[in-house]
Amino acid sequence: MDIPKAHLVDMYETMVRIRRFEERIRELYFADKLPAFDIAAGLIPGEMHLAAGQEPVAVGMRPHLHPGDAITATHRPHHVAIAQGVDLNKMAAEIFGRETGLGHGKGGHMHLFSVEPNFGCSGIIGEGMPVAVGAAMAFKARGTGNIALSYFGEGAANQGAFHESLNLAALWKLPVVFICEDNAYAISVPKASSTAIPDNSDRASAYGIPGVLVPENDPVAVYEVMGAAMDRARRGDGPSLIEIKTDRLWGHFEGDADAYRSDEFKEDMNDRDPLVAFGKRLVEEGVLSEAEQAAIKEKEYATVEAAIAFALASPYPAPEAALNHVFA
């Protein structure tokens, strides 16, 4: 691996942090919701879309990011937000609906917004893509040298916003990278039942921009492809479309019976868990020993625990605070 060791370590640490965060949110999500699952109950009511398994798509861009780069993500946003360095305490507090959260409890898990770093997401499929185009317009106009990254699922690639955004970005040669997280399913609908061609990266040719397929759920492969696309955007050579084959290890949302994916599919997926695979590879290649990985886990687990403790110790907003922030 022709990658600086610091970058490999950073990607591994971030993957551990993301996975731990998702695991802890998952545990706490079910608190007070069981035995009879009630979506409205518990410490974290509402829908919860977790990204365990999709860590590589998020961490691969991290070493190439500059301060001020913008990212838009989806209804499944935690991995990308964490990889960009969104304040973990405030993010956790938002997910728990607390006053100290990123949006003072107004937005919740699908509506995480951060100024620094420049992060946003949306519960509407495809919504972030035009926003990334606009961010890139602003960076170009203001000459900041920044770029925009837009994450979206393979399901979103059939939305008008996808096609319109790619055309605009290509037409105006904007510094954007579009990243398709292909986890093969949009809720229950497999990609073969929703998409006329096998690979969304091929759609780039319709807009005259590079389309690159990353066929495995591997942070190193993502690192390399994202590095090239982000450099290209930063140089002023225009947008790229990256498609990464990844895995959603858990249900579409927590509480999803996940009956639409076969046991065999789920078994195969768990066998290729990217965190386990990357950890093994780092040992094999002499980058990080098992002992060093254990130490990283300890440190990252503590970071996550501190964020959750911060959230749980924070007060709820006053009910009438609902009226604030409608207008600037």
Next chain:
Amino acid sequence: MTTMTDRKLTMQKAIAEGIAQEMAVDPSVFVMGEDVGVYGGIFGATEGLLDKFGPERVIDTPISETGFIGAAVGAAINGMRPIVELMFVDFFGVCMDQIYNNMAKIHYFSGGNIKVPAVLTTAVGGGYSDAGQHSQTLWGLFAHLPGLKVVVPSSAYDAKGLMISAIRDDNPVMYMFHKGALGLGWMVNNPHATGPVPEESYTVPIGKARVAREGTDVTIVTVGLSVHKALDAAALLEADGVSAEIIDLRSLVPLDREAIVASVQKTHRLLVVDEDYQSFGMSGEVITTAVQGAFDYLDAPPVRVATPDIPIPYSHPLETWTLPSVDRIVAAVTEMVSG
């Protein structure tokens, strides 16, 4: 007329049954939308249909709402009766043009020559912390647009009968079901969500309100899950010696203005409970109807309990404060009758 029955169904099962019965008798009826097939609809409105009718008539679509809702318009004007699902009403933004500029207007533009018999089903409503893009009701927005009928059932019986009426209607019908009223196992437990539903096919007329509870002191006009809240509030008010009449509109378009006026003439007071945003919506329309039709009967200015004009917040205490509640209804009525 329908026979009485002891069989009880949840509203969700009643909707699916209504669709299945129409599909069985009318080959032009088909269903399409996201996750309506294998999954049976995220809210179960199409449960069991794929097994019964196969993938040609129960079609899982890509996430392409402009495409497939527009396709429903095209199919409807060419001999089919599509039922097309927009998973949450909040997603209307990606496909509003097909709904509002096309589905709702073609009949008019054609001078009445073309019919658009499509049903657009969609889930509405909050109360479970799904935040501002998954909790709106927005029926006022659609009711505002000429050319769409807007139906909102609150009981299992009405849900089935209104679905069958909607499918048979030659106009586009928005069929909006409240997630909290469906009786889903994983939603807030709601005893009002289950009720008697006859096995045979029957219709409930679109545009006729229902007196959900008779009373003498105040009229509560409402729709959807708020009917259940109003019923709970009325039980509490009864204990305080206040008799509330509840009008379940069942449809916003057409609006049963006569039922509103008749009830207000009887009770002399009006409270509108609306989970939609307060301004420029259903509550204003109902109050205007009452003022015009029963001005001389009113003993107090009409009052509304609605969602204030703010996006629906995520955090539980904020959302609870924002949405109409039993407590807010009781407080509003109590103040009105003591004033």
